[in-house]
Amino acid sequence: MSTASNLSADGREAGPFDEEFLRKLELLSVVSKRLLAGQFKAERRAKKVGSGIEFADYRGYVPGDDFRAVDWRAYMRLNRLILRLFEEETDLPVYIFVDASSSMGQRKLDYAKRVAAALAYVGLSNLDKVHMAVYADGIIEELPAQRTKSQIFNIFRFLNGVKPSHETNAGRAFHRFFGANRRRGIVVVISDFFDPHGVGHAFDVVRYQRQDLLAVHVVTPEDSVPPLNGEVTLVDKETDWNQDITITPGLLSAYEEVFEEYCDEIERYCTLYGFGYMRTVTDFPFEDLIMQVMRSGRFLS
Amino acid sequence: MTFLGLSQTMGWLLAAGTATAILVIFFLRIQHRRALVSSSILWERVLERKKRRSLIEWLRRLLSLLIALAIGLALALAFGEVELGRAGREPRDVRLVVDNRPTMAALMSDGRSRLDHAMDRAGELLAGGSSADRFTVYDAAGIVVAAATRDRDAVREVLAEMRPTARSLVLPLAEDGSETWLLTDGVGAAEVPADVRVVGLYEPVVNAGVTAFEIRPQPTDPYRYEAFLEVGNFSIDARAVTITLRDGAGVQFRRVVDLEPGGLYRNTFDLGPLDGGELRAEAAVEGDGYALDDRAHVWLPRTAPVRLAYVSVARGLESLLRSVPHLELSVIDPSEYASPAAEDPFDAYLFEGWAPPESPSRPVVLLGPPPVDWLPAHLGVAEAVGVFPFDTAAPLLRHVDLHDVAIARARVVDPLDAAILAGDADLPLILSGLRPTRWLVFNFAIADTDLAQSVGFPILVSNLVEWLRGDAPARSVNLGTVAIDLPGASVRDLSTGSAVDARTVGGRTVFRADAPALYLATDGTRRMHYAVRLDGSERSMVNASIFESPDAQLESPAAARSLWPLLLGVAAVLLLAEGLTYHRRITV
Numbered sequence: 001m002s003t004a005s006n007l008s009a010d011g012r013e014a015g016p017f018d019e020e021f022l023r024k025l026e027l028l029s030v031v032s033k034r035l036l037a038g039q040f041k042a043e044r045r046a047k048k049v050g051s052g053i054e055f056a057d058y059r060g061y062v063p064g065d066d067f068r069a070v071d072w073r074a075y076m077r078l079n080r081l082i083l084r085l086f087e088e089e090t091d092l093p094v095y096i097f098v099d100a101s102s103s104m105g106q107r108k109l110d111y112a113k114r115v116a117a118a119l120a121y122v123g124l125s126n127l128d129k130v131h132m133a134v135y136a137d138g139i140i141e142e143l144p145a146q147r148t149k150s151q152i153f154n155i156f157r158f159l160n161g162v163k164p165s166h167e168t169n170a171g172r173a174f175h176r177f178f179g180a181n182r183r184r185g186i187v188v189v190i191s192d193f194f195d196p197h198g199v200g201h202a203f204d205v206v207r208y209q210r211q212d213l214l215a216v217h218v219v220t221p222e223d224s225v226p227p228l229n230g231e232v233t234l235v236d237k238e239t240d241w242n243q244d245i246t247i248t249p250g251l252l253s254a255y256e257e258v259f260e261e262y263c264d265e266i267e268r269y270c271t272l273y274g275f276g277y278m279r280t281v282t283d284f285p286f287e288d289l290i291m292q293v294m295r296s297g298r299f300l301s
Numbered sequence: 302m303t304f305l306g307l308s309q310t311m312g313w314l315l316a317a318g319t320a321t322a323i324l325v326i327f328f329l330r331i332q333h334r335r336a337l338v339s340s341s342i343l344w345e346r347v348l349e350r351k352k353r354r355s356l357i358e359w360l361r362r363l364l365s366l367l368i369a370l371a372i373g374l375a376l377a378l379a380f381g382e383v384e385l386g387r388a389g390r391e392p393r394d395v396r397l398v399v400d401n402r403p404t405m406a407a408l409m410s411d412g413r414s415r416l417d418h419a420m421d422r423a424g425e426l427l428a429g430g431s432s433a434d435r436f437t438v439y440d441a442a443g444i445v446v447a448a449a450t451r452d453r454d455a456v457r458e459v460l461a462e463m464r465p466t467a468r469s470l471v472l473p474l475a476e477d478g479s480e481t482w483l484l485t486d487g488v489g490a491a492e493v494p495a496d497v498r499v500v501g502l503y504e505p506v507v508n509a510g511v512t513a514f515e516i517r518p519q520p521t522d523p524y525r526y527e528a529f530l531e532v533g534n535f536s537i538d539a540r541a542v543t544i545t546l547r548d549g550a551g552v553q554f555r556r557v558v559d560l561e562p563g564g565l566y567r568n569t570f571d572l573g574p575l576d577g578g579e580l581r582a583e584a585a586v587e588g589d590g591y592a593l594d595d596r597a598h599v600w601l602p603r604t605a606p607v608r609l610a611y612v613s614v615a616r617g618l619e620s621l622l623r624s625v626p627h628l629e630l631s632v633i634d635p636s637e638y639a640s641p642a643a644e645d646p647f648d649a650y651l652f653e654g655w656a657p658p659e660s661p662s663r664p665v666v667l668l669g670p671p672p673v674d675w676l677p678a679h680l681g682v683a684e685a686v687g688v689f690p691f692d693t694a695a696p697l698l699r700h701v702d703l704h705d706v707a708i709a710r711a712r713v714v715d716p717l718d719a720a721i722l723a724g725d726a727d728l729p730l731i732l733s734g735l736r737p738t739r740w741l742v743f744n745f746a747i748a749d750t751d752l753a754q755s756v757g758f759p760i761l762v763s764n765l766v767e768w769l770r771g772d773a774p775a776r777s778v779n780l781g782t783v784a785i786d787l788p789g790a791s792v793r794d795l796s797t798g799s800a801v802d803a804r805t806v807g808g809r810t811v812f813r814a815d816a817p818a819l820y821l822a823t824d825g826t827r828r829m830h831y832a833v834r835l836d837g838s839e840r841s842m843v844n845a846s847i848f849e850s851p852d853a854q855l856e857s858p859a860a861a862r863s864l865w866p867l868l869l870g871v872a873a874v875l876l877l878a879e880g881l882t883y884h885r886r887i888t889v
Contacts, residue, residue, distance in 0.1 A: 103339040168340075194340030223339055233333040236341040243344065244333050251347065258346045 021114065024287045025121045025152075028294075057085040092185040093129045093145065095177075095211070096120055098159065099191030099218075101136040101168035102237040108218045111282045112190040113159040115216055117152070118290045119188055124149045131182075132158055135173035136166035142177070167238045168195045170202030178209045190216040192223065193266055196239070200269050207273055214276035214293070217266060221281055224259050226252065368879045372872050379868035392433035394449065394478055397423055397456075398497075399463055400441045400485035403780060403835055404843045406465040407486070407506040408590035415502045419484040420460050422500045426482060427453045441485075443471035464815045465593070466781030472497060487846035503848040508535045509542040509586035510594025510835075510843075512565070516572060516580070516601060516774055524604045524627045526572040526774075532584040534560030535591075535843055542566065545583040548575060548601070577603035577772060579795060579819050591843045593780065593835055598796075598819035600775030600830035607770050608646065612638050613653035617747055618668075621759065622651075625766050649769035654746055664739040664769050669712070669746030675737055677714040683728055686711050686745075691723035691731070694786070696773075697741065697764050698722060698731075701757040708752075711745040720824075741768060775819060775830035783820075784809045785831060790824040 061070060061081035074082045098116045100109060116132065123130045124146060132143040132155055143158040170191065187206050193199045193215070206213050228247040235242045245251070263279055270277035276296060280289045338344060352358050405416040427436060436456050438447035440463060447459040470490055472483065483493060486503040493499055513531035518524070534540045539561050546554035553575070558566045572580070583596045606627045611619060612635055622630050631647065635655040649664045656670035672679035686708040691698055703723060708730065716729045724730030724744075733741045747753055752761075767773075778785075790810040792801040796818045803812035803822075810822060814833040822829050 105339065108339075192339060194342055196340070196342060220339075226336075226338065228336050231331045231333045232336040234336055234338050234341070234344055237337050237339055239341060241341040241345075243341075243348065245344075245348070251351065254350060255343060255347045258343050258350065262343060262346075 021117075025118055028118055028122055028287060028290050055084060055086060058082050059085060093131055093183050094119075094123045094186050094188065095131045095133070095182065096188045097170075097173070097177075097190065098132070098134050098162065099136070099168065099170070099189070099193075100134045100140055100162045100164055101166055101191075101194075102164050103168060103194040104164045104192055104218075105220070105237065106164060107220055107282050108192055109162065109164050111280075111286060112216075112218050113162065114286045115190050115218070115280075115289060116188075117155055117159060118286060119293070120146070120155045121149070121152050122290065122294070124152055130155070133173075133177055134159075134162050135170060135177075137169040137172060139173050139176050140166070169197050170195050170199070171197055171205055174202055174205040178205065178211070182209070182211075184210055184212075186212045186214060188214045188216060190218060192218055194238075199266050203269060203273075203275070207275075212275070213270070213273075215266065215270055215278070216289075216293075217263065217277065217279040219263075219279065219281055221283060224281070225256060228252070365879060368875050372875045372879070375868045375872040375875065379865040379872065392435065393480060394435050394437070394476070395426065396437045396439060396473060396476075396479055396481045397426060398439045398441070398443075398472060398481060398483045398485075399423060399460065400470060400483065400490070400502075401463045401465050401467045402441045402470060402488065403465045403467075403593050404486055404488040404591070405502070406591065406593050407508070407843050409502075409504045409506075414465070415486045415504075416463070416465050418502045419500075420463075422484050422502070423460055424457065427456060439473050441467035441470045443473055464781070464813075466813075466815060468779065468781070487848040488842050489845065490847055493847075501846075501848045503846040505537050505844050506590035507540065507586060507588040508591040508594070508843050509533065509540060509560070509584045509589060510535060510591065511582050511584050511597040512594070513567075514582040514597035514599060514834075515777075516599045519571075519573075524606075526575075526601055526604065528570045528572050528580065528582075528599065529567070530570065530582050531565055531567045532558075532560075532582075533565045534562060534586065536586065537562055537844055539564075540586045543583075543585040544568075545585070546570065546580065547583070548580050549578045572601060573604070575601055576605050577601050581819075593817065594843075596817050597834045598775065598817065598832040600773075600819060600832065602772035602774055603770060607766060608648045609651055609766070609769065610647040610649070611651045611653070612655060612657075613651075615654060615748065617753070618651070618653065618762065621762055622766075625763060628766055651765075651769075660737045660740070662738055664741075664771060666741045666743075666765060666769065668743045669749065670742060672712075676740070676742060677716055677719055677729075677732070677734075680713040680715055683711045683713050685709060686728065686730070689724045689728070689730055692721075695722045697733075697768050698761070699764055701761045701764065702755070703752075703757075706750055706752050706755060708745050708750045710749045714742075714744060739771065741765075771828065773829070775832040777832050777834060778814070780814055780817070780833055780835055782811060783814050783831065783833060784811045785822055785829065787822050787824040787829060790822040790829075792820055792822045795819045795821055795830075 058071070058074070059082070061083050065083055069083045069085075071082050071084045074080070096116050096119060098109075098112050104112065120130045120132060127147070129145040129147050131145050134140045134142075141158070141162070143155065146152070146154055168191075170189070189202075189206075195202060203213060203215070226247075229252075231244070231246055233242055233244050267277045267279070269275075278289070278293060278296070280286075353362075399416075399419050401416060401419075405419065406414050408414055409418060423438075432451065435449045435451055436447065436453070437445060437449045438456055438459055440446050446463065447456050450456060470485070472494065473481065475481070475494065475496060481497045482500060483490070483497050484500045484502060487499075487501055488503075490499075510533060511530070512533050513529060516526045516528045519527050528546070530544070530546065532542060532544050534542055539559060541557055542560050543557045544555065544566060545552060554570065560566060578601055580599045580601050581596055582598075585595065589595060604627075606629045608629045608631070609622065610631050610633055611622060612633045613619075614635060616632055619630070619632055622628060635652075638655075638657060640657065640659055640661070645661070645663055647661075647663055649666070650661050651666045651668070652670060653668040654670070656667055656673045656676065658673060660675045667676070670676060688704065689708075691703045693699070693701075711728065711730055713728055714732075716726055716732055719729070719732040719734040719742075721729045722731040722733060722741075724732075730744050731742070732744070733739075752758055776785075784806070787810050788805045788808050790803065792803040792810065792812045793799070794801050801812045801814075801820065803810050805811070810824075812820075814820065817832075817834045820831045820833060822831060
């Protein structure tokens with residue numbers, strides 16, 4: 001797929017996203033609405049004292065509470081001031097993080113951009129506020145919240161200029177991002193998760209912020225089965241690490257085993273804390289991935 | 302220059318060929334292709350896993366684990382003070398009975414005494430025992446000299462202090478759960494219980510010794526002495542024994558006699574020509590290995606008549622004094638008394654009712670003296686003195702009863718540090734002192750009492766003369782701890798002239814005498830000689846052992862050995878090996 005800058009049909013800049021991509025987005029938007037219809041409203045609900053109509057809970061009155069929420073019947077019965085709580089319908093923000101470290105390389109980064117843009121488009125289509133951030137060893141760039149479908153082009157432009165660079169330190173990036181007192185929402189992290197500081201450490205930051213998390217693990221076929229043999233010098237894309245090594249079938253087999261274990265570790269972490277995890281290969285059509293995400297119910301649920 | 306016999310051309314060709322081969326090998330070396338990988342995380346894990354799974358690495362880790370286990374085990378055992386031969390055994394209660402009777406001072410063939418060897422064997426027992434074992438040390442008399450303790454150093458210190466002075470061998474009563482070791486030469490140890498383990502330390506020794514040396518007044522003249530000497534050969538074969546009798550002036554008698562084993566030489570010597578002082582008998586034999594019975598001492602009292610100056614106006618005692626034997630009496634009127642010059646013609650003075658302004662240099666007795674500066678200060682006069690206490694143990698009052706004596710008039714003096722023989726501190730009637738000369742004061746006049754009419758008065762006068770003579774035969778005491786009835790006395794060894802460390806315990810002066818010698822004890826008023834020697838029953842027993850040979854009675858001590866130093870050493874070596882072979886990667 002071409003990553004050259006193109007213009008959409010209405011003449012706006014589409015970034016790396018070509019016409020084909022835009023058509024797929026429209027299709028995804030329609031499909032996602034259909035998937036979500038009958039199950040959920042476009043908005044998520046938060047339990048709080050508010051102006052909603054659905055009763056949620058009782059709690060005791062404390063000075064400063066709105067007298068209109070006092071349950072006078074309960075007061076008559078119990079001689080205590082008790083507040084009725086209603087679920088107030090409110091939209092939850094979507095935070096999409098794209099890993100732009102050197103380990104991603106152009107291929108995984110492009111794939112990640114498409115997935116990010118597609119999820120953002122689906123979110124905007126459902127009237128969510130979408131925050132977009134690019135990170136490596138910290139937050140490289142951040143796009144303020146976008147609210148309307150027409151603002152998707154801001155996201156395209158934002159993503160279009162992202163190049164792979166720097167080492168990975170997702171924990172530091174998340175810590176800095178959520179240090180700015182963000183509202184609770186859903187966090188989508190699109191990355192290869194090759195983080196020398198530990199993926200769990202980064203996810204812990206998200207977990208401590210009580211955010212929901214969807215981890216989209218992007219790998220290339222070479223990541224899982226390296227096309228190597230014989231005498232090679234392995235060079236890390238991010239660091240100066242290098243190692244002379246003789247690649248043998250046995251060694252490759254061991255690598256594949258380790259790779260699977262590594263992915264399983266991340267998935268186990270997500271499962272343990274109720275987070276979503278999806279692994280995809282760059283060869284896999286991104287629109288199918290989005291559909292899988294939609295079906296999984298982890299996104300916009 | 303040639304190389305391996307090659308010509309110069311061949312040499313250059315060889316060099317060029319070698320260089321070419323090196324270059325070819327250099328360029329044929331394995332070339333590594335660069336391969337960019339997304340991350341080293343996975344590859345590092347792969348390499349680590351591969352390393353872990355390699356046989357050599359597995360063996361190396363196994364070796365390291367075994368070494369670590371060995372180190373831990375060695376340290377645990379070391380800190381637990383594990384000992385060889387102790388496994389499953391309760392701590393022992395060991396009682397060491399060290400025979401320290403005088404025969405243990407006999408020398409063995411290596412020149413060291415039986416007691417020294419006993420100490421060595423006791424040391425082996427201490428070292429061989431478990432650290433949890435408790436040791437109690439008894440001397441031959443059955444006295445606990447080291448109470449049950451695990452402190453071996455304390456036991457060794459006690460052992461080092463032991464001397465061959467015990468009088469008898471008394472084994473402690475058997476106790477359940479304890480083991481008793483007797484370290485002895487077997488002399489007089491015929492009845493050793495079966496449960497006592499005996500470490501024998503006997504070797505036959507050449508010995509001749511003085512078994513008896515006594516003096517006594519001759520029946521015809523109490524002031525003429527004779528000595529009885531008995532010397533025996535206690536070696537296991539016949540020996541020529543040299544017998545010597547000497548006094549301060551030198552050798553008085555010497556004779557070499559051939560004595561069979563157990564043979565005795567007895568002789569009686571007339572000591573009439575000798576006038577007091579130390580006498581020493583010696584028995585010598587070549588190779589004598591037991592020195593404690595080689596000599597004996599006696600103290601010969603002075604036998605010459607006492608020259609007494611009786612200075613008195615009344616002269617009431619003149620006739621009585623003239624009847625006392627061995628007394629040369631000179632009666633002097635006080636007006637004719639003159640302070641003696643350097644050559645004092647008298648051995649003692651008796652002043653009656655009068656006292657010189659200055660003290661004579663000789664012993665002096667004063668009967669009812671007037672106040673003078675060198676005597677206790679006069680405080681007044683007491684009338685009609687009735688019953689008063691008196692010291693019946695004092696030599697002066699021996700066999701004299703003063704209970705019925707009435708005194709019409711007596712002087713009251715301040716006794717200060719003088720010894721009160723009769724009366725009390727408020728009214729000292731008879732008292733004595735040593736400064737400025739040896740003096741004895743009766744604080745009443747003979748005429749003011751009925752003392753002269755009492756039956757004991759002649760004995761008192763006789764005792765008085767003996768007191769003035771100031772001499773008596775030495776009392777015989779045994780080796781070891783000597784206790785004498787002179788509290789607070791100072792003791793001097795006359796053989797060496799040095800003072801002896803003595804202390805007063807329970808009203809008696811106690812000092813230690815480890816070898817035969819003559820001691821002089823003085824308490825301010827009295828002087829007593831003490832001849833320290835072996836008890837007569839022990840003098841001939843040095844070879845009377847129940848053991849026949851030195852090898853037959855040896856028993857090995859327990860074999861438990863403390864292993865903690867070895868284990869700590871092993872742990873240190875293993876730690877070093879671990880550090881060098883694993884962490885320094887010498888093995889890889």
